[in-house]
Amino acid sequence: MLAKRIIPCLDTIGRNVVKGTSFVNIRIVGDAKELARRYEREGADEIVLLDITASEEGRGTFVDVVTEVASELFVPLTVGGGIKNIEDVRKLLKAGADKVSINTAAVENPDIINQIASEFGSQCLVVAIDVKKRGKKSWEVYVKGGKVPTGIDFKDWIVEVEKRGAGEILLTSIDADGHLSGYDYELLECALNYSNLPLIASGGAGSLEDLYKALKIGVDAVLAASIFHFGTYTIPEVKKYLKEKGIWVRLD
Amino acid sequence: MVKVSIIDYAGGNLFSIVKAFKYIGLEPVVSGDYKDWEKSDLLVFPGQGNFSQAMIKLREDNKDVILRELLKEKYFLGICLGMQILFEESDEAPGIPGLGIFKGKVRRIPVDKIPHLGWNEVKLEKESMLFKDIPDNSFFYFVHSYYVDTEEDIVYGLTEYGVTFPSFIMKDNIVGVQYHPEKSSSKGIKFLKNFLEEIKKC
Secondary structure (H helix, E strand, O other): OOOEEEEEEEEEEOOEEEEEEOOEEEEEEEEHHHHHHHHHHHOOOOEEEEEOOOOHHHHHHHHHHHHHHHHOOOOOEEEEOOOOOHHHHHHHHHOOOOEEEEOHHHHHOOHHHHHHHHHHOHHHEEEEEEEEEEEOOEEEEEEOOOOEEEEEEHHHHHHHHHHHOOOEEEEEEOOOOOOOOOOOHHHHHHHHHHOOOOEEEEOOOOOHHHHHHHHHHOOOEEEEOHHHHOOOOOHHHHHHHHHHOOOOEOOO | OOOEEEEOOOOOOOHHHHHHHHHOOOOOEEEOOHHHHHOOOEEEEOOOOOHHHHHHHHHHHHHHHHHHHHOOOOEEEEEOHHHHOOOOEEOOOOOOOOOOOOOOEEEEOOOOOOOEEEEEEEEEOOOOHHHOOOOOOEEEEEEEOEEEEOOOOOEEEEEEEOEEEEEEEEEOOEEEEOOOHHHOHHHHHHHHHHHHHHHHHO
16 A cells, blocks of 8 residues: 655755744754755655755755765655756756756746656656635645745646646645644645645644644645654654554555 | 666656666666667666657667567666566557567556555565565555556566556566665665676576
8 A cells, every 4th residue: 555655854055954934033953965864764755855045056056965965865855946947957857856846936937837747757746835824715825935925826726737747746834834733734635625646745743643634634745844853753753653543654 | 797787768867776776886877879788787777758758769770679689688677667668568658569578568557646656565476586685565666657467477566556566577587666666765775786686696
């Protein structure tokens, strides 16, 4: 049976892994390559590496960081942050990424989804969607690291990205991110109703039960940063807990 | 040292597989040139892309014919799509024949949630040295929308996703895996090392 995936997320500035709250108040938590390797050894099913510098000089560095992180990593590596065009994608895949995650570029130019899917295959394209709640069962898509509202309704957007060839959805609730008070479960249910794509839940996990609740609803993977970086739980602790609760996970 | 060629047929992302072979101490050559293939002990056909593209590309310069000849003597590891092209035809490419080394057809996985993506178990049907020290029902990483449907007696491992399909096949020198050993952490690396040990014995 296909296992539910546990995915640590590394937000990076240069080689440093950092973590903030609701996308601000940033702290350094470790070195990207070391953390990625440690998480693989501990049983991470994938690693997500995001460049949050979003500056031009930062971009070159990020490609080098991807190469380094990928060099001895033997689980899938997804990279994202500031990808603007197909050339950026090519560079990152060449540097050793298995998948790329796009967000702002997809909203600004949705054709890029079709282009990446046809050139490199849907399997390597994760579309990241950041949303803020705007009412009962209604969410708005935000871009540029959660700063800029787009006026786009989340439900419309998730349907469109699937149609255009996305391979997976990485869904983040900006309201919940870094607050450690649980995912936005209504949002996850809504996403599952509107899309057949593998869904990665992100933003807000603070306890083992939060991870369990998201997986129980039916998401395919959970992404978390703070609980792993700050040592609240290790990956084996998470997986053991989930297995005991009846969630199918990969344990060695 | 065992000589490995990674068959470069469509410029796909070969980084992971090259990295994995380097990690186990080899110096793989990435090449679309059959002269390099001829010099190798092990040919690896890695896993991305689609069936028709791969077969059309291989037919240029008759590389399909050359590859079929080489498969009579060289060790071969087909990963994902590289396993599927060993069969006769695919739902992914109607009218475009595969290499036809084995009888069988490649079919689309009959479930809504496609691709089959993530970690799934490989249940061993037969014992194999390639799974030495790898427990039955170990998890490997999969990404695919099509699977092999075959009656031939070549199935060593099975995996379930909507259907139960062959995830590890083998006959003499030819091995095919639907999973990606290069992305399957320590189990995947162990599988490649075991394969290497088998080649060294000969």
